[in-house]
Amino acid sequence: MPPEASSSTGSVAGRRIRPLPAEQPHLTRCTKLLCSAFLTLLLVAGVVVFVAYLAVRPHRPRFHVTAFTASGIPSGGGLVVLSGQLTVRNPNRDIAYFFDRFYLSVEYRGADVAKDRPLTAAPLYQPPKTTSPLPFQGVEVSAGEDMAKDAAEGDGRVEMTVRVRSRIRARLAFWGNRHWHPLNVRCEVAVGPDGQLLAEYLQKRCSIDFF
Numbered sequence: 001m002p003p004e005a006s007s008s009t010g011s012v013a014g015r016r017i018r019p020l021p022a023e024q025p026h027l028t029r030c031t032k033l034l035c036s037a038f039l040t041l042l043l044v045a046g047v048v049v050f051v052a053y054l055a056v057r058p059h060r061p062r063f064h065v066t067a068f069t070a071s072g073i074p075s076g077g078g079l080v081v082l083s084g085q086l087t088v089r090n091p092n093r094d095i096a097y098f099f100d101r102f103y104l105s106v107e108y109r110g111a112d113v114a115k116d117r118p119l120t121a122a123p124l125y126q127p128p129k130t131t132s133p134l135p136f137q138g139v140e141v142s143a144g145e146d147m148a149k150d151a152a153e154g155d156g157r158v159e160m161t162v163r164v165r166s167r168i169r170a171r172l173a174f175w176g177n178r179h180w181h182p183l184n185v186r187c188e189v190a191v192g193p194d195g196q197l198l199a200e201y202l203q204k205r206c207s208i209d210f211f
Contacts, residue, residue, distance in 0.1 A: 061097055061126070062089040063164070063206040066133075068189045068197040073158060076148035082106060082114070083137035084197070086164065086187065086206070090126045099124040100167035100180065104136055107161040113141035119164060134164070151193040162187040168210055183210040 068084035090097050102119035105112055119136055126132055150158045164187070167180040187206035190198050 058095055058170070059091045060208055060210070061168070062091060063087070063185045063187065063208060064089070065162070065187050065189055065197070065201060065204050065206065067135075068162070068191065068201070070147065070158065070160075070191045070195040072144050073147050073151050073191065073195040074193060076145065078142055078144045080141050080144045080147055080195075082139040082141060084162075084189075085133055085135040086162070086185075087131050087133055088124075088126065089131045090128055092128050094128060094172055096128055096171045097126045098169045098171065099126065099183070102134060102164055102166045104139070105163040105165070106139065106141065107163060108141070108143055108159075109146065113143050113160075114139050116165075151191075156193045157190045157198060158192075159188070159190045162189055162206075164206075181210050183208070185209075 064087050066085045066087050068082070070080050070082055072080040088099075099120075100123050101121070102124070103116045104114065104119040105116055106114040117136070117139055119134055124132060147158045164183075164185040166183045168183045169178065169180050185206050185208050188204065189201050192198055
């Protein structure tokens with residue numbers, strides 16, 4: 001039997017073909033205008049952020065070793081007393097930093113000989129283009145015998161790592177970031193047989209990890 005022919009009612013092979021919905025030009029035009037406006041605003045916001053970044057040019061704080069001694073190494077006793085000073089520099093022109101309390105740890109031969117000793121008694125606020133000292137003294141470690149052996153062998157140097165941890169947040173003009181970010185600083189130091197910091201480590205820049 002031959003297939004049914006199409007009829008004037010839009011039926012083909014016994015199935016009705018529904019007419020396509022009529023186009024609505026005004027809705028299409030509105031959608032295009034909204035998309036164009038959104039993309040324009042997004043582009044303008046990106047340009048403003050980029051220009052503001054170039055104007056401010058944010059830099060991380062910089063930590064340096066300015067002094068370090070290990071008293072007691074020449075005697076070869078079991079107790080060594082560490083003292084010294086780090087400095088933190090805010091190199092930014094428009095950004096200020098807020099630091100929480102600082103804590104000091106000292107690593108020797110891959111193990112902590114001092115752990116989370118309070119380095120500051122209170123949080124620190126640092127305005128732009130300023131340098132703040134972070135002194136410490138009287139940090140006792142019971143590794144004097146091993147340090148005396150290192151000082152007597154090889155090139156006579158005793159290498160340690162000073163670690164500082166805190167939290168940091170930034171403020172730009174009247175806008176302040178309320179979120180704290182962990183801050184971890186590592187400073188490589190080495191003293192000679194007399195317990196004094198070697199010249200190549202003086203003012204050496206520390207590595208920093210935050211954000």
